[in-house]
Amino acid sequence: xxxxxxxxxxxxxxxxxxxxxxxxxxxxxxxxxxxxxxxxxxxxxxxxxxxxxxxxxxxxxxxxxxxxxxxxxxxxxxxxxxxxxxxxxxxxxxxxxxxxxxxxxxxxxxxxxxxxxxxxxxxxxxxxxxxxxxxxxxxxxxxxxxxxxxxxxxxxxxxxxxxxxxxxxxxxxxxxxxxxxxxxxxxxxxxxxxxxxxxxxxxxxxxxxxxxxxxxxxxxxxxxxxxxxxxxxxxxxxxxxxxxxxxxxxxxxxxxxxxxxxx
Numbered sequence: 001x002x003x004x005x006x007x008x009x010x011x012x013x014x015x016x017x018x019x020x021x022x023x024x025x026x027x028x029x030x031x032x033x034x035x036x037x038x039x040x041x042x043x044x045x046x047x048x049x050x051x052x053x054x055x056x057x058x059x060x061x062x063x064x065x066x067x068x069x070x071x072x073x074x075x076x077x078x079x080x081x082x083x084x085x086x087x088x089x090x091x092x093x094x095x096x097x098x099x100x101x102x103x104x105x106x107x108x109x110x111x112x113x114x115x116x117x118x119x120x121x122x123x124x125x126x127x128x129x130x131x132x133x134x135x136x137x138x139x140x141x142x143x144x145x146x147x148x149x150x151x152x153x154x155x156x157x158x159x160x161x162x163x164x165x166x167x168x169x170x171x172x173x174x175x176x177x178x179x180x181x182x183x184x185x186x187x188x189x190x191x192x193x194x195x196x197x198x199x200x201x202x203x204x205x206x207x208x209x210x211x212x213x214x215x216x217x218x219x220x221x222x223x224x225x226x227x228x229x230x231x232x233x234x235x236x237x238x239x240x241x242x243x244x245x246x247x248x249x250x251x252x253x254x255x256x257x258x259x260x261x262x263x
Contacts, residue, residue, distance in 0.1 A: 074181065075184050090180050103196065111189065113184070114184045114186075118216075127146065128144075140186040153256075161186055161188040165187075217232055
């Protein structure tokens with residue numbers, strides 16, 4: 001399809017095509033009975049991102065859910081580049097699973113799933129990401145390779161998955177650098193009564209996160225660094241552990257399990 005870009009007198013008002021002047025256009029010379037505007041003119045609504053370095057016009061439809069016209073804009077790279085100076089800050093509205101996944105569920109039913117800042121901080125970095133489930137109604141599953149050890153992980157509740165964050169395959173650093181934004185993992189649709197089952201949020205989630213950090217500190221000092229004087233584990237502590245210790249760490253904190261104790 002060819003697109004004619006008009007320039008010159010009348011362009012600011014819609015150009016020759018939107019007025020009777022179209023009759024002077026060679027392309028419309030044989031267009032039949034004269035009209036007030038060119039009968040060959042087709043108009044569609046478009047949208048574009050004002051912060052993108054390249055202006056790309058995208059056809060717009062009120063019936064289609066666009067990331068620019070819904071809360072999904074929070075996972076747009078252009079938006080994140082400008083609006084998230086503190087990438088590891090967790091939005092207050094998120095829901096959390098006991099194995100450190102988060103769920104962002106919109107009123108429309110659209111959801112995003114990712115790992116929380118605790119897991120990202122423990123891992124420090126990941127060598128690679130393999131998506132096990134990419135589409136369909138499943139518990140979103142993937143495998144993270146951390147310091148050479150594979151961690152098979154699943155969000156505990158089902159979701160109607162429509163896509164995964166494929167950019168993580170070539171740039172896995174996004175997962176730990178910005179776990180609540182550019183590092184999102186799955187996008188899909190909520191299954192009422194199932195997708196949010198058993199998740200926690202708000203003060204309850206904050207108390208649980210504090211308990212998890214204390215539990216991690218105790219495990220590192222008792223099992224992996226006996227005799228240590230204490231203190232919080234360093235960022236990326238998983239990069240300092242042996243293969244056996246990494247397997248134990250995964251099983252104790254990030255495997256599919258239910259809540260333990262009061263949260």
